Amino acid sequence: xxxxxxxxxxxxxxxxxxxxxxxxxxxxxxxxxxxxxxxxxxxxxxxxxxxxxxxxxxxxxxxxxxxxxxxxxxxxxxxxxxxxxxxxxxxxxxxxxxxxxxxxxxxxxxxxxxxxxxxxxxxxxxxxxxxxxxxxxxxxxxxxxxxxxxxxxxxxxxxxxxxxxxxxxxxxxxxxxxxxxxxxxxxxxxxxxxxxxxxxxxxxxxxxxxxxxxxxxxxxxxxxxxxx
Amino acid sequence: xxxxxxxxxxxxxxxxxxxxxxxxxxxxxxxxxxxxxxxxxxxxxxxxxxxxxxxxxxxxxxxxxxxxxxxxxxxxxxxxxxxxxxxxxxxxxxxxxxxxxxxxxxxxxxxxxxxxxxxxxxxxxxxxxxxxxxxxxxxxxxxxxxxxxxxxxxxxxxxxxxxxxxxxxxxxxxxxxxxxxxxxxxxxxxxxxxxxxxxxxxxxxxxxxxxxxxxxxxxxxxxxxxxx
Numbered sequence: 001x002x003x004x005x006x007x008x009x010x011x012x013x014x015x016x017x018x019x020x021x022x023x024x025x026x027x028x029x030x031x032x033x034x035x036x037x038x039x040x041x042x043x044x045x046x047x048x049x050x051x052x053x054x055x056x057x058x059x060x061x062x063x064x065x066x067x068x069x070x071x072x073x074x075x076x077x078x079x080x081x082x083x084x085x086x087x088x089x090x091x092x093x094x095x096x097x098x099x100x101x102x103x104x105x106x107x108x109x110x111x112x113x114x115x116x117x118x119x120x121x122x123x124x125x126x127x128x129x130x131x132x133x134x135x136x137x138x139x140x141x142x143x144x145x146x147x148x149x150x151x152x153x154x155x156x157x158x159x160x161x162x163x164x165x166x167x168x169x170x171x172x173x174x175x176x177x178x179x180x181x182x183x184x185x186x187x188x189x190x191x192x193x194x195x196x197x198x199x200x201x202x203x204x205x206x207x208x209x210x211x212x213x214x215x216x217x218x219x220x221x222x223x224x225x226x227x228x
Numbered sequence: 229x230x231x232x233x234x235x236x237x238x239x240x241x242x243x244x245x246x247x248x249x250x251x252x253x254x255x256x257x258x259x260x261x262x263x264x265x266x267x268x269x270x271x272x273x274x275x276x277x278x279x280x281x282x283x284x285x286x287x288x289x290x291x292x293x294x295x296x297x298x299x300x301x302x303x304x305x306x307x308x309x310x311x312x313x314x315x316x317x318x319x320x321x322x323x324x325x326x327x328x329x330x331x332x333x334x335x336x337x338x339x340x341x342x343x344x345x346x347x348x349x350x351x352x353x354x355x356x357x358x359x360x361x362x363x364x365x366x367x368x369x370x371x372x373x374x375x376x377x378x379x380x381x382x383x384x385x386x387x388x389x390x391x392x393x394x395x396x397x398x399x400x401x402x403x404x405x406x407x408x409x410x411x412x413x414x415x416x417x418x419x420x421x422x423x424x425x426x427x428x429x430x431x432x433x434x435x436x437x438x439x440x441x442x443x444x445x446x447x448x449x450x451x452x453x454x455x456x
Binding site for chain 2: 036039040041043044045047048051052055062063066067127
């Protein structure tokens with residue numbers, strides 16, 4: 001492994017206990033003394049700090065909006081992206097099988113290492129040091145403009161998307177209800193048409209509303225791919 | 229509402245800002261200025277503190293064990309139980325509909341209020357004050373003996389349960405695999421027999437292992453009911 005002090009600079013944190021950083025970079029395929037426990041801890045530190053940041057930055061956001069914003073910030077894809085920006089892959093200690101199969105670029109391995117580093121900084125220097133690291137990494141993502149997009153619920157977003165393109169509003173239809181009174185599962189179809197095509201998204205949820213939101217979310221993804 | 233100062237004693241925290249506690253006790257059916265945002269924050273504070281406690285108390289526990297222990301400590305049922313012990317129900321501000329339908333005793337409302345109080349204490353006095361509150365509430369639950377039970381994975385627990393009773397080991401069988409290569413769903417049957425009866429549990433999961441663990445967990449519940 002190259003000199004870890006170069007990585008201190010990238011991370012913006014000088015480790016008092018270098019062993020913590022080494023462990024955060026060690027995948028389970030390399031050693032039984034790996035980063036899984038640190039990842040568990042880092043995940044909780046990240047969840048806490050992101051929650052308090054959102055709570056403070058968006059004083060008028062409802063709980064549902066805060067939850068959606070948090071989900072958009074701490075999902076595996078986002079974490080892997082942040083890990084790539086830090087070039088964490090080159091620092092990872094992987095077993096030979098993972099090395100050969102491209103483990104240094106695997107999203108889940110990178111995301112786990114990113115969380116493990118947060119856990120390591122927390123153990124090394126406390127919650128405020130870990131929070132500072134998270135703030136720097138998330139600086140752009142925390143910006144209000146970016147989060148505004150995910151703040152709205154999917155049905156509202158879909159409606160606005162279609163209205164902006166002068167298209168008809170989506171239709172939602174419950175196609176099945178399964179289970180008993182207190183444990184029902186709703187299957188919902190969302191239907192959208194533009195000048196040339198029709199689009200359909202199927203989703204399920206524990207309430208009609210949840211199923212519709214989920215179908216709207218899938219529809220937005222579909223349309224995004226069409227647009228892109 | 230009775231004098232909140234009585235509740236300070238129960239909670240073991242003297243609020244500098246009483247409005248925070250009032251908000252934590254206000255259900256959305258009563259006012260738009262309710263406890264939902266505080267619940268979002270409290271949930272994250274609780275998740276963080278429970279994670280760091282488990283990390284410290286169980287230095288040799290693997291990540292999977294830590295996750296299982298955390299899930300057993302912060303689920304809705306557990307939170308509702310802690311809320312009941314504090315008699316939070318009598319302090320809640322509920323809309324008339326919720327009042328009539330027994331909202332003061334509803335588990336989900338109690339659990340949410342418990343998390344909201346954690347959020348309120350955090351805002352009132354910081355992370356260490358919130359952590360002290362959580363430590364007092366969770367004192368018995370944090371005890372190692374209690375957590376030992378959930379620490380092991382369900383397949384191991386089931387095997388030990390059967391061995392202790394001199395019964396045959398369980399049989400697991402994959403009865404269906406659905407979906408495509410990267411999005412498969414495994415359906416698994418777990419089968420157990422004692423001198424008089426046969427038991428079957430069906431479960432599904434994104435991997436064979438997960439489906440088996442889930443089936444073992446259901447089997448343990450079934451057998452527990454038989455024993456009880």
